[in-house]
Amino acid sequence: xxxxxxxxxxxxxxxxxxxxxxxxxxxxxxxxxxxxxxxxxxxxxxxxxxxxxxxxxxxxxxxxxxxxxxxxxxxxxxxxxxxxxxxxxxxxxxxxxxxxxxxxxxxxxxxxxxxxxxxxxxxxxxxxxxxxxxxxxxxxxxxxxxxxxxxxxxxxxxxxxxxxxxxxxxxxxxxxxxxxxxxxxxxxxxxxxxxxxxxxxxxxxxxxxxxxxxxxxxxxxxxxxxxxxxxxxxxxxxxxxxxxxxxxxxxxxxxxxxxxxxxxxxxxxxxxxxxxxxxxxxxxxxxxxxxxxxxxxxxxxxxxxxxxxxxxxxxxxxxxxxxxxxxxxxxxxxxxxxxxxxxxxxxxxxxxxxxxxx
Amino acid sequence: xxxxxxxxxxxxxxxxxxxxxxxxxxxxxxxxxxxxxxxxxxxxxxxxxxxxxxxxxxxxxxxxxxxxxxxxxxxxxxxxxxxxxxxxxxxxxxxxxxxxxxxxxxxxxxxxxxxxxxxxxxxxxxxxxxxxxxxxxxxxxxxxxxxxxxxxxxxxxxxxxxxxxxxxxxxxxxxxxxxxxxxxxxxxxxxxxxxxxxxxxxxxxxxxxxxxxxxxxxxxxxxxxxxxxxxxxxxxxxxxxxxxxxxxxxxxxxxxxxxxxxxxxxxxxxxxxxxxxxxxxxxxxxxxxxxxxxxxxxxxxxxxxxxxxxxxxxxxxxxxxxxxxxxxxxxxxxxxxxxxxxxxxx
Numbered sequence: 001x002x003x004x005x006x007x008x009x010x011x012x013x014x015x016x017x018x019x020x021x022x023x024x025x026x027x028x029x030x031x032x033x034x035x036x037x038x039x040x041x042x043x044x045x046x047x048x049x050x051x052x053x054x055x056x057x058x059x060x061x062x063x064x065x066x067x068x069x070x071x072x073x074x075x076x077x078x079x080x081x082x083x084x085x086x087x088x089x090x091x092x093x094x095x096x097x098x099x100x101x102x103x104x105x106x107x108x109x110x111x112x113x114x115x116x117x118x119x120x121x122x123x124x125x126x127x128x129x130x131x132x133x134x135x136x137x138x139x140x141x142x143x144x145x146x147x148x149x150x151x152x153x154x155x156x157x158x159x160x161x162x163x164x165x166x167x168x169x170x171x172x173x174x175x176x177x178x179x180x181x182x183x184x185x186x187x188x189x190x191x192x193x194x195x196x197x198x199x200x201x202x203x204x205x206x207x208x209x210x211x212x213x214x215x216x217x218x219x220x221x222x223x224x225x226x227x228x229x230x231x232x233x234x235x236x237x238x239x240x241x242x243x244x245x246x247x248x249x250x251x252x253x254x255x256x257x258x259x260x261x262x263x264x265x266x267x268x269x270x271x272x273x274x275x276x277x278x279x280x281x282x283x284x285x286x287x288x289x290x291x292x293x294x295x296x297x298x299x300x301x302x303x304x305x306x307x308x309x310x311x312x313x314x315x316x317x318x319x320x321x322x323x324x325x326x327x328x329x330x331x332x333x334x335x336x337x338x339x340x341x342x343x344x345x346x347x348x349x350x351x352x353x354x355x356x357x358x
Numbered sequence: 359x360x361x362x363x364x365x366x367x368x369x370x371x372x373x374x375x376x377x378x379x380x381x382x383x384x385x386x387x388x389x390x391x392x393x394x395x396x397x398x399x400x401x402x403x404x405x406x407x408x409x410x411x412x413x414x415x416x417x418x419x420x421x422x423x424x425x426x427x428x429x430x431x432x433x434x435x436x437x438x439x440x441x442x443x444x445x446x447x448x449x450x451x452x453x454x455x456x457x458x459x460x461x462x463x464x465x466x467x468x469x470x471x472x473x474x475x476x477x478x479x480x481x482x483x484x485x486x487x488x489x490x491x492x493x494x495x496x497x498x499x500x501x502x503x504x505x506x507x508x509x510x511x512x513x514x515x516x517x518x519x520x521x522x523x524x525x526x527x528x529x530x531x532x533x534x535x536x537x538x539x540x541x542x543x544x545x546x547x548x549x550x551x552x553x554x555x556x557x558x559x560x561x562x563x564x565x566x567x568x569x570x571x572x573x574x575x576x577x578x579x580x581x582x583x584x585x586x587x588x589x590x591x592x593x594x595x596x597x598x599x600x601x602x603x604x605x606x607x608x609x610x611x612x613x614x615x616x617x618x619x620x621x622x623x624x625x626x627x628x629x630x631x632x633x634x635x636x637x638x639x640x641x642x643x644x645x646x647x648x649x650x651x652x653x654x655x656x657x658x659x660x661x662x663x664x665x666x667x668x669x670x671x672x673x674x675x676x677x678x679x680x681x682x683x684x685x686x687x688x689x690x691x692x693x694x695x696x697x698x699x700x701x702x703x704x
Contacts, residue, residue: 155677333484
């Protein structure tokens with residue numbers, strides 16, 4: 001009975017990311033209990049803001065969490081990953097700045113309402129997604145290779161859109177999205193993530209998207225025989241990812257009110273894929289759990305923040321991250337779990353034999 | 359009509375690997391001849407070709423490793439990181455510890471082998487997705503490079519610099535400069551190493567049991583297992599070979615640039631994947647050719663040179679043209695395979 005319960009808990013997809021989260025929290029608690037201190041202060045503009053490591057994690061993990069939502073769907077449907085999200089963020093961000101600032105790079109006022117800029121960016125993000133989606137679904141090119149095109153061209157296109165200049169948005173309101181709204185001490189990004197998650201869960205609840213995505217991921221041929229259009233499902237997941245990318249671009253650009261084409265969202269595609277993998281989702285498609293991926297995204301951010309706390313250089317961060325990733329992945333590999341399962345069984349059966357002997 | 363029939367026969371009789379190879383070689387030749395005719399300049403001199411070889415010897419070696427992994431159905435995105443790590447470690451060893459050339463070569467091979475053994479074990483025997491394993495490998499290599507030494511620096515070891523500047527003249531090739539002095543075309547040592555590796559691995563892939571088992575495993579794991587191929591060992595070896603080649607490529611890269619820096623070989627893994635694809639390797643596995651990857655690298659770099667030579671010196675053009683070329687190649691591959699499948703089914 002007890003063992004069954006244990007199996008149920010360890011078998012849950014949320015187990016690995018939750019365990020990682022708890023372990024990280026424990027390490028921090030032992031090393032420095034003040035890690036979890038959250039203080040209410042005021043920022044430069046005189047607005048009340050919450051600060052502290054947990055807030056930092058929630059704040060800076062939001063782009064990753066939003067991307068993880070879209071990446072989970074793409075992974076589930078096509079059994080491959082989109083490696084162009086970082087480059088597409090650069091494109092969407094660049095378009096946003098272009099609309100906001102016009103041809104002048106240092107305007108005194110913004111040239112278009114922020115909502116228009118955001119909508120245009122969404123459109124561009126979805127177009128990029130549609131391009132990738134068309135290559136994957138219609139031309140049957142493997143996702144990683146198809147998105148390699150956008151990956152190579154993305155940052156160049158982003159620089160080309162703004163003529164390689166770096167416009168600065170003059171309106172302080174634009175910075176609310178990546179910072180704080182006056183009077184509200186919680187980072188705006190947290191609300192954006194919650195909004196995205198609510199919208200996505202509503203979509204998954206009231207449409208067949210989730211079910212169809214899994215069906216296509218598990219077996220494309222049989223899902224087609226059951227009347228699902230795999231081409232369309234794959235295509236639409238890439239378009240949704242494009243939308244997520246546009247939202248992430250809004251946050252990224254809003255944080256600094258400008259853009260740096262070669263650095264913005266660099267390597268974020270790797271982190272997004274990692275978030276999906278850490279969430280226990282199979283990278284070869286099929287069943288997925290969106291919540292686990294989002295949790296995975298926050299685990300990565302938690303890890304990053306923890307390492308910064310331990311005074312690790314930002315360039316050397318990757319090495320430590322790699323070690324943690326390998327440990328997590330090895331322990332969540334089905335094969336290793338099987339071995340461990342057999343081992344514990346042997347141990348417990350050994351005990352049982354001993355008990356009988358007594 | 360008759361000729362058309364013959365063409366069709368050749369088209370359908372050829373294996374996927376050879377068909378894609380022919381497409382690659384033809385496109386490279388068209389590109390290069392087009393560059394000579396329409397752009398002239400540097401392209402008319404034979405040295406241009408050898409300069410392309412010189413600066414891409416490391417990429418050729420890593421692309422070949424990448425192709426082998428891709429043929430056997432995996433992927434390795436850690437090669438760029440390994441190249442950077444190798445050049446940094448060798449640079450530190452030569453300059454700060456007064457090391458010898460022989461020792462530095464051993465270091466390069468050792469790093470490559472270590473990455474290959476660990477990644478190969480995780481992928482083949484623990485069934486973890488190669489993408490995630492090599493992603494971690496990339497993170498680790500890049501991070502370690504900074505930990506070994508943060509600041510970039512040039513190597514001032516005498517024996518090494520002598521080796522670095524060694525030039526091998528190509529007989530019968532050369533050009534006259536403005537003063538009418540004959541300058542023979544030259545290649546660096548790295549190119550010789552790269553060419554030897556191309557030939558050896560071409561033979562291995564074509565004529566040995568191991569080489570054929572790479573194709574068998576990549577084409578269909580189940581049937582390879584039925585045929586008695588040791589699937590796990592083959593996968594393991596493909597990763598070992600790839601990382602070992604990345605180590606050798608790292609040393610060749612180091613020999614070409616003569617410095618250690620954490621930013622070295624940035625994006626090389628993606629260039630290697632792109633060259634392999636342009637060279638006709640398919641990520642689904644089972645299809646590909648080492649010679650194709652060699653021409654893939656040459657095509658990629660010819661495009662870069664054309665873009666640079668055409669006065670489009672804005673940096674973004676290179677990215678866009680390479681992406682456009684990649685797109686065209688992928689579409690050609692996709693359409694060719696689709697046509698062939700249709701013909702076979704009818």
